[in-house]
Amino acid sequence: MKLQQTLTSMSVQFLAPTILVLGLTGCDGDDGSDGLNSLVKLTELSVGSYECPDGGQLIKSGLDSNSNNVLEDNEVSSETAICKGESGTVSANPVKVVSTSNHEIFVPNGYKELAAGAVPQGDYEGTLLFGGLAAASGVEEIAAFVVQRPTLGAGSNASLVLQSLRNTLSSMGIQLSNVATEKLSGATMRSNDRIRLSTSLTANALNNLIFEQLGGNIAGAQFTNLPADNPQAAQVQEFRCLLTVQYFSEQDIVVTSAVIRESELANYEALVEGLGDGSNVGNRGSQRRAGADQFEVQGSSNKADFLWVVDNSISMADKQQAVANAGTEFSNRVKNANLDFQVGVITTDSAQLRGTGFTLDITQFQVDVVAGISGSTTETGIWFAEQSLQSATLGDSSNGSVTSLGVPRTGASLSVIILSDEESQYTSRSSVAFDETNNLFIDRGYMVYAIVDPAYAQSSQYDNLALNTGGTIGDITDLSGIPAIIQQIVDRAGGMTPFILAHQPISSTLVVGINGKEVSHASVDGWQYFPNSNTIAFFGNAMPQTGDTVQVTYEYIET
Numbered sequence: 001m002k003l004q005q006t007l008t009s010m011s012v013q014f015l016a017p018t019i020l021v022l023g024l025t026g027c028d029g030d031d032g033s034d035g036l037n038s039l040v041k042l043t044e045l046s047v048g049s050y051e052c053p054d055g056g057q058l059i060k061s062g063l064d065s066n067s068n069n070v071l072e073d074n075e076v077s078s079e080t081a082i083c084k085g086e087s088g089t090v091s092a093n094p095v096k097v098v099s100t101s102n103h104e105i106f107v108p109n110g111y112k113e114l115a116a117g118a119v120p121q122g123d124y125e126g127t128l129l130f131g132g133l134a135a136a137s138g139v140e141e142i143a144a145f146v147v148q149r150p151t152l153g154a155g156s157n158a159s160l161v162l163q164s165l166r167n168t169l170s171s172m173g174i175q176l177s178n179v180a181t182e183k184l185s186g187a188t189m190r191s192n193d194r195i196r197l198s199t200s201l202t203a204n205a206l207n208n209l210i211f212e213q214l215g216g217n218i219a220g221a222q223f224t225n226l227p228a229d230n231p232q233a234a235q236v237q238e239f240r241c242l243l244t245v246q247y248f249s250e251q252d253i254v255v256t257s258a259v260i261r262e263s264e265l266a267n268y269e270a271l272v273e274g275l276g277d278g279s280n281v282g283n284r285g286s287q288r289r290a291g292a293d294q295f296e297v298q299g300s301s302n303k304a305d306f307l308w309v310v311d312n313s314i315s316m317a318d319k320q321q322a323v324a325n326a327g328t329e330f331s332n333r334v335k336n337a338n339l340d341f342q343v344g345v346i347t348t349d350s351a352q353l354r355g356t357g358f359t360l361d362i363t364q365f366q367v368d369v370v371a372g373i374s375g376s377t378t379e380t381g382i383w384f385a386e387q388s389l390q391s392a393t394l395g396d397s398s399n400g401s402v403t404s405l406g407v408p409r410t411g412a413s414l415s416v417i418i419l420s421d422e423e424s425q426y427t428s429r430s431s432v433a434f435d436e437t438n439n440l441f442i443d444r445g446y447m448v449y450a451i452v453d454p455a456y457a458q459s460s461q462y463d464n465l466a467l468n469t470g471g472t473i474g475d476i477t478d479l480s481g482i483p484a485i486i487q488q489i490v491d492r493a494g495g496m497t498p499f500i501l502a503h504q505p506i507s508s509t510l511v512v513g514i515n516g517k518e519v520s521h522a523s524v525d526g527w528q529y530f531p532n533s534n535t536i537a538f539f540g541n542a543m544p545q546t547g548d549t550v551q552v553t554y555e556y557i558e559t
Helices: 158-171 202-213 262-277 317-325 327-336 362-370 381-388 462-466 480-494
Strands: 003-008 021-023 038-046 053-064 076-083 095-098 102-105 111-113 126-133 138-149 177-184 188-201 236-249 253-262 281-283 288-297 303-311 339-347 413-419 447-452 473-475 511-514 529-532 533-540 551-555
Touching: 003 236, 038 327, 053 288, 095 111, 102 138, 111 138, 126 202, 126 262, 138 202, 158 177, 158 188, 158 202, 158 236, 158 253, 177 236, 177 480, 188 202, 202 236, 202 253, 236 262, 253 262, 288 529, 303 317, 303 381, 303 480, 317 327, 317 413, 317 480, 327 362, 327 480, 339 362, 339 381, 362 473, 381 413, 381 462, 413 480, 447 462, 447 480, 473 480, 480 529
Parallel strands: 303 339, 303 413, 413 447, 447 473
Antiparallel strands: 003 288, 021 038, 038 053, 053 076, 095 102, 102 281, 111 126, 126 138, 138 253, 177 188, 177 473, 188 236, 236 253, 288 551, 511 551, 529 533
């Protein structure tokens, strides 16, 4: 999607939600004198207003012709309203600031803290939260906490600490199946895990167990007065847990955990992700600022190309079959996302495309991905993916098996999915070591996903390559989780041609509109925010068309 950003906000202090004026520096004039500044004014529209009967926001912009830093009526050259839809609110501004000794944490609207007399006692710094009130039962579906604490020797970066915390939970008998681990920023890592318990619990009871293990300032911290279960809360065995680590120093990390029943995740996904995506944590005393970006869409594309790199060694039969069995989920997801897709398969011992090459026939893909188990035990998925993607046009000596077919297509994203239960053996094919931070995939904007064995997380280059390209890591050892992994890969494919925001927003405050009409925050027929690239992407029927205007308003933390 080719985009032109026509309006980018400068920062102003957030004083009130009613009127905000944002300034842009103008270009120098021909005579060498300073040019005029562009100003943007955001005004809340109340319910019953002419522009938005259900309420909304009015964005006015223009040049500051009298240089008084006030956008006056005779200076307005553009006016757009973003109106509230039938569901949701125009702005989900944080309604609670949790202060720790080093940080301000802006908790999204939709969460509440415990009552004063119900606060747990113990050596910790932070708060427990409940969110996602279900109208039918009157019970909050999300149980969560956010704490500041030391690493307690868990590691020297966010990735190592996150893995250590996950290992702690596993040692308690909590079975984790990793759907995705992603790098949200250089110092922020998040895991998205399915949890299956041997006995049924409420989300609150499970959150209490996790808090007792991960929430304390000292090893073996003891807590009393933990929140009791609501008698109306459902007890189940399957949950989803999003666990985030932000690393500031050995003595200062912020840990966020949110637990929800697996069956309810789709209903509260934005609320769960908004608490722990790292966008809402600032230094102590941080101030919120208001931002507004506007984009004119000059061209659009819903093309997505997928290249699978499949390990075909002797241990892979059941893993290949699990992906083939998930073909229906893959097909349904790309259709729901309204993607013009094609998919091809190579192996970890050959750059030759299987079957008929790239196809949009899911049945053919299901055949191709079952690549057999007679392949080489020298498994070099990165090497053969590189060879298949060589491009003479981009400076390589020749075209590879994939690029010779015109893949990736013009305007298409390319997702490379590596499926392997062993670590990469790149130097078995190359005399030069693979550079995980400087390579073809990063240079050409190809997003890599690694569905691999967590046992090799610290030594396999597949994992690091995925994180460094903005992709995710999934767990190959739990075959029942393969459909969920595939679904999140497809969901992210639309984020490859994104709208880049001027500031990193507090994600829960984002309001996105197309031609003045608010768009839902959803991975199906809506928009998603990707903190690792600071971008907004659209999916399904919500994708904007050529000539549309995209408006984005938000708050961000001044750094």
